[in-house]
Amino acid sequence: MESLVSTEWLAGELGADDLKVIDATIFLPGAGRDARTEFEAEHIPGAVFLDLDEIVDTSNPAPHMLPPAHKFASRMQSLGLGDGNRFVVYDNSPLHSSARAWWMLKAFGAHYVAVLDGGLQKWKAEGRPLESGKAHVRHGHFTAFLDKDAVADKAYVSGLVHSPAHEIVDARPAARFAGEDKEPRPGVQPGHIPGSRNLPQGELFNADNTWKRGDELRAAFYDAGVELDKPMVTTCGSGVTAAVLLFGAHLLGKNDVKLYDGSWSEWGADPSTPKATGPA
CATH class of the missing domain: 3.40.250.10 (Rhodanese-like domain)
Structure with missing residues (x-):
């Protein structure tokens, strides 16, 4: 199947x-x-x-x-x-x-x-x-x-901030990524993980709600500045739409992808984590 x-x-x-x-x-x-x-x-x-x-x-x-x-x-x-x-x-x-x-x-x-x-x-x-x-x-x-290799925790992601060898890709809408919109959960600061890319998950779909495939799907990652030859961590608000990016990468044959399960709900609620605002 x-x-x-x-x-x-x-x-x-x-x-x-x-x-x-x-x-x-x-x-x-x-x-x-x-x-x-x-x-x-x-x-x-x-x-x-x-x-x-x-x-x-x-x-x-x-x-x-x-x-x-x-x-x-x-x-x-x-x-x-x-x-x-x-x-x-x-x-x-x-x-x-x-x-x-x-x-x-x-x-x-x-x-x-x-x-x-x-x-x-x-x-x-x-x-x-x-x-x-x-x-x-x-x-x-x-x-x-x-399979613990499927999951990235906060400590793992912290070690990748600004790393040129990895991609951190955020599935949230652009305004939330930039910190312009308020987060839907209380106690969570706006913004994104420094050095991360923004690919809103809806960009991976056609008008009829089917998935983009092949060159169109690959172009969505490319247009977001994501280098698909690098290992990737996907993130979002609470780990749900991060899976959309992971599945999209899977459709392109890319399997070196981890999902940051805590995502921004964990990162943005922690006063000790670095945060950035504005576009990627």
């Missing part, structure tokens, strides 16, 4: 015993939308809802930090997701949060994981079937082992 699958492909695979479809929609605080409520109103048939706001390390003050492996395994099992399954994740969010679920599943050892190209937006635009209500699942067995 490819890392990015089409709506046509998924429509043909729906109902397969080993296929599990996951809605990983999430919204920014204050967006005025509730992902679980929207899932229960309409979702792809057979899908389960993965609550990215809940599957976190609650002992860490930064939002969306990866949970311990046992918690991740427990949540997957409660959703009927198990070893040997093929997973297709989608979303209905401007944050393109299915990439975060893809990254989490891969980081915890899942082998067959794909993102639905175009998400629920494209699925609905094509008039494909939907269902409503809560998902009905039978518990599965999911074995979770975290």
Whole structure:
């Protein structure tokens, strides 16, 4: 199974015993939308809802930090997701949060994981079937082992500030990166990690919400000043849209990418970290 699958492909695979479809929609605080409520109103048939706001390390003050492996395994099992399954994740969010679920599943050892190209937006635009209500699942067995090489922590990123040998790429909108807009979470200063590049995650998508591919995708990184031959760390507000950049790099065959899980919610809340404002 490819890392990015089409709506046509998924429509043909729906109902397969080993296929599990996951809605990983999430919204920014204050967006005025509730992902679980929207899932229960309409979702792809057979899908389960993965609550990215809940599957976190609650002992860490930064939002969306990866949970311990046992918690991740427990949540997957409660959703009927198990070893040997093929997973297709989608979303209905401007944050393109299915990439975060893809990254989490891969980081915890899942082998067959794909993102639905175009998400629920494209699925609905094509008039494909939907269902409503809560998902009905039978518990599965999911074995979770975290690949620590997939994750960058604050200490690691601190060692890369202004390093000419690495790229730090921020997925937030330009105004947030520059420090012109207020951060959506209290106690977080505006700005960005010094020396980082800014590639707003929405730049990786076409008008129909499908991913750019090939030269167009590569050009998005190039136009942001990102040198793809260097190892990369992706960052954002809380580790969600950082996964969009990581997945985009993956589509280009680039696999030396780590995700800074704490992202700006951790960095911007720490008075000891260096901060910059203005454009990259």
